[in-house]
Amino acid sequence: MDEISLRPHHILCIRFFEGKGYSSDFTKHMAETIERLREPGKYVMLVDEEDEICRKCPNCLKDGCSQREKVLQYDAGVLRMLDVPYGERMEFRRLWELAEQKIMAAGRFPGICGDCEWASVCHKKEGGPAGN
Numbered sequence: 457m458d459e460i461s462l463r464p465h466h467i468l469c470i471r472f473f474e475g476k477g478y479s480s481d482f483t484k485h486m487a488e489t490i491e492r493l494r495e496p497g498k499y500v501m502l503v504d505e506e507d508e509i510c511r512k513c514p515n516c517l518k519d520g521c522s523q524r525e526k527v528l529q530y531d532a533g534v535l536r537m538l539d540v541p542y543g544e545r546m547e548f549r550r551l552w553e554l555a556e557q558k559i560m561a562a563g564r565f566p567g568i569c570g571d572c573e574w575a576s577v578c579h580k581k582e583g584g585p586a587g588n
């Protein structure tokens with residue numbers, strides 16, 4: 457099956473992505489990955505390690521993400537709120553809808569990643585989806 461690996465909290469980063477990021481390589485790859493994810497019927501697998509988006513991130517070092525502790529907490533928060541486990545495979549659209557219902561509409565987004573360095577971008581505009 458043609459699927460894309462995704463850290464759980466990246467569904468939120470995707471939602472709020474507006475072309476900013478850690479480097480030009482990173483933002484270009486992220487934009488391309490989001491396009492791929494939006495293709496009809498595209499599946500994702502939720503992983504507890506570096507994923508497709510991490511591949512071009514300057515924080516992705518030989519031994520993994522330099523922000524590992526923080527991002528694992530974000531991932532755990534998303535999994536708990538969506539009530540799905542690592543290793544889950546599902547259509548990207550289904551994951552998007554789950555996050556909309558169980559996190560965004562439920563007002564639970566502020567509790568997940570408020571200490572992220574990009575919080576000033578994402579948390580100030582949590583009112584409406586950036587796309588999809």
Ligand code: SF4
Nearest residue numbers: 468469569572574578
């Ligand atoms: S604040 Fe950080 S972790 Fe949260 S959605 Fe934005 S980029 Fe992702």
Ligand code: SF4
Nearest residue numbers: 510513515516521527
């Ligand atoms: S900061 Fe870590 S989790 Fe986020 S994209 Fe970079 S390597 Fe991946």
